[in-house]
Amino acid sequence: MTVGTQYSGTVVRNGSLRLFTWGWNPSIHVLWHAMAVSPRPGAAQIEWEVEVERANATQTTYWITVKNLTNFDVQFDLRYAILN
Numbered sequence: 001m002t003v004g005t006q007y008s009g010t011v012v013r014n015g016s017l018r019l020f021t022w023g024w025n026p027s028i029h030v031l032w033h034a035m036a037v038s039p040r041p042g043a044a045q046i047e048w049e050v051e052v053e054r055a056n057a058t059q060t061t062y063w064i065t066v067k068n069l070t071n072f073d074v075q076f077d078l079r080y081a082i083l084n
Contacts, residue, residue: 001081001082001083002081002082003079003080003081003082004079004080005077005078005079005080006021006078006079006080007019007021007077007078008037008075008076008077008078009075009076009078010073010074010075010076011046011066011067011068011073011074011076012068012073013068013070013071013072013073014068014069014070014071015067015068016065016066016067016068017065017066018063018064018065019063019064019065019066019078020061020062020063020064021061021062021064022055022059022060022061022062023059023061024059024060024061024062025058025059025060026054026058026059026060028082028083028084029082029083029084030062030080030081030082030083031080031081031083032048032050032062032064032078032079032080033048033078033079033080033081034046034047034048034064034066034076034077034078034079035076035077035079036074036075036076037075037076037077038072038073038074038075038076040070040072040074043069043070044069045068045069045070045074046066046067046068046069046074046076047066047067047069048064048065048066048067048078049064049065049067050062050063050064051063051064051065064078066078
């Protein structure tokens with residue numbers, strides 16, 4: 001398994017951020033995970049949604065929306081794991 005961070009950034013309070021990452025081989029299995037790196041105990045800070053575009057025969061684009069569930073700006077990492 002290969003893991004890494006594709007993006008680090010901030011989602012403003014009660015806002016959302018849509019990102020894309022392109023050129024991924026469609027034959028690999030990729031999991032995406034958004035992880036808050038700003039500590040704030042007591043409740044969930046972010047949620048994320050992943051959408052997939054088959055750009056052509058050899059490339060996949062992932063569209064990832066990260067939503068801030070709090071009244072504070074949240075820093076986060078967008079992480080991936082390639083399972084095969």
